[in-house]
Structures are given as C-alpha cells and as structure tokens.
Amino acid sequence: MKRLLSTSVVLGTVATVALAQSNVPQEVRARQGLMQNFAFSLSTLGNMARGNIEYDAGLAQAAADRLVTLSSIHQNGYWPDGTSAEEIEASRALPAIWESKDDFMSGFDDLHQAATAMAEVAGDGQQAVGGQMRSLGQACGGCHEDYRISDD
Template identity: 30%
Template sequence: MNVQSLAFAAALVAASAGALAVLPAGAQNLDVIKQRQEAMKNIGGAAKAAGQMLKGEVAFDAAKAAAVFTVMASNAKEFGTHFPEDSKTGGKTEAAPAIWTKPEEFKAELAKFEGDIAAAAATKPESLDAFKPAFASVAQNCKGCHEEFRVDN
C-alpha cells in the first residue's frame, strides 16, 4: 500500500468516526423492550386463562387459578426494571412517555399491581365465586395502568 492509499484510508476512517459522532443519540435498548414485552405477553396469557374460567369456556380449576396469580406475580416483580431511558422508542414498544415523565406514579401503579396480585393469591380461591372478586381487583390494575402508561399501537 502506498502513502497516498494510507492517507486516504486514514482520512476515510477519521471521516467515518466524525460522522458517527454527529449522529443523533438514538440507540435503543431493544433487549429490555423485548423483556418487558415478553413479561406483558405472559401476564396477558395468565389474564386470558382467568377470563376463560370466568366466562365458563373452561372449567374452574383451583390450581390453574393459583397459577394465574403466580405467573402474574413473577412477571410483575421485575417489570418496573425494564424501562431505562434508552428504551423509550423502538421495537414496537407500547410504553407511553408518561412512564418517564411521571416515574413516581408509574412505580406506584406497579406497586399496587404487585400488592393486589399478592392479596388475590393469598385468598387461595377454591371456587369460581371466590376467584371472581380476587381476579377482578387485579384486572382493574391492568386497565388503570394501560390507560395512562400504554400507547395502543
């Protein structure tokens, strides 16, 4: 390689580095977005199983009812950690800006959700009549949080 080629290569590398430096900071944490989407998918699956029992589409089963709360609790436990600043956009996220502009309110909603799941699970519903109010308190959290902290794409 001659001196001119080396100089050209060095200039090209320098120009590329400079171009990267002026790009807008838009790198998104797609891994964490996928993690929270997976957690919501799991919670949604548990809610669907609950709904099927509540509607009589499947027979009530105390073990399945307990599993609904277990799945919801395990996914809700770390859900709040899946919202770093670099995950506001990208990956078809449905996270609303309010998560970052009202972080204390968001944390309070998550804490209420976790508390209501724990309280519902503690009732250990053995019948559909006992499961209905236990699950209703949990489901109400979903609706409330989705209204303010989720953008429906």
C-alpha cells in the same frame, strides 16, 4: 425450481422478521415478554371467572402465583430512557412513563397487591376468582390507560 423459490421466499421472510426483532433493544423485548406472561396468567383467570373455560383450582392457583412472582420483579432495568414508542417502533410504551416514572412504578405495587389478593383465593372456586378479577383488572388497566398505546 418452484420448491427452491418457495423456500427462498420463506427463509427471506423469516430472516427479515428476525433482523427487525434484533434491532429492538433487549430491554424492550424483555418487558414485552414480561407483559405477555402477565397477559397469559390474567387470561387464564379471567376466562375461568367468566366460565369460558372450566374452573381448575390448580391451574387458577398457578396463574395467580405467577402473577405474584411477575409483579415482584424489580422494573428499573426494563424501562431505560429512549425506549418509548416515540423512539422505538416496536414499543407501545408512552413517553408519559418517563415523565411520571414514580407514579408508573407505583402501579407495579398496586398490581402486586391485587395479585397477592388473587393468590389468596384462587384455589377457592370460580366465584372467588371472579370476585378478585375486578381489582386485578383495574391494576392492569389503570396503568395501560395512562402509559401504553391503546389497542384500538
């Protein structure tokens, strides 16, 4: 009986989480996935640059190449009206995105340029990766400062 009750509670929790996620528009889930992929690649490169993980030229190059690809994705479909944090609880996008859409979208051009510069040197060693992390971080962080709810 205890096992049945425990299983029911777990399944109920999973179902609740799945239902809550299903109420989030596809565009929001897609852009969150895109941002998680950016974070994954940036984390790999940043940790190598800081020496938190051992530098691996192949892994660094793969992460940098992924950033180039991700930053090449056309963004218009990811940011429809009505999907800011004011309208959707699961969103961290500030309304400023839609108030300054051209400026916001140009941030992806900046990110692409920084990612391309990183990809050109990612296989050249830890110091080369470290030398490019500042511009890459600024491209990401600058956009987050103006257009995303803070982690604080």
